[in-house]
Amino acid sequence: GENVEQHPSTLSVQEGDSAVIKCTYSDSASNYFPWYKQELGKRPQLIIDIRSNVGEKKDQRIAVTLNKTAKHFSLHITETQPEDSAVYFCAATAAQAAGNKLTFGGGTRVLVKP
């Protein structure tokens, strides 16, 4: 089955700086990679996703990049703000197969210091 590794487990950045979270996956059949943000005590919420036919996707201050050859993908948050403090999870799945079951990374706790 799929295995997703996520690094770092914690990340502390100064407000305004950038944050980068990296994930690797094992199953070459995986072709859909969503990212979730989970604030304390709340549900995980989808913030951005990328398909394997795309190398990069941006949405305002967040961007994701995907390297299929190396089987890794990354989340980039620019101009971080205190409200970006949360736990971020990457995930992978082979869409249109296996019921779209997502395998999650272990999470990165991001703390943005004002």
Place this chain on the structure above:
Amino acid sequence: NAGVMQNPRHLVRRRGQEARLRCSPMKGHSHVYWYRQLPEEGLKFMVYLQKENIIDESGMPKERFSAEFPKEGPSILRIQQVVRGDSAAYFCASSPGTGYYGYTFGSGTRLTVV
């Protein structure tokens, strides 16, 4: 659209009792997934169901845990004879089906076993 509805939000059970967690998927979503999140940890897949069918239960503990998604009504995750180690947040998610869809998560049920 009410989103994915989970209840109860908080559930306290004594060791040895049964816990029943309910999940109603978003309107139009036919696929339900249950994940467990231990304190300070990631999201671990438990089971994937469609109406009246368990598609993948590879993440379910072999004993005491069961899940169903009947033709009518919500999906139920049932934990018999709970132990302290079952204390966790249990999240349900739904999706329209196979394809490039991220999940929509419910608010979770936080189970505490005393």
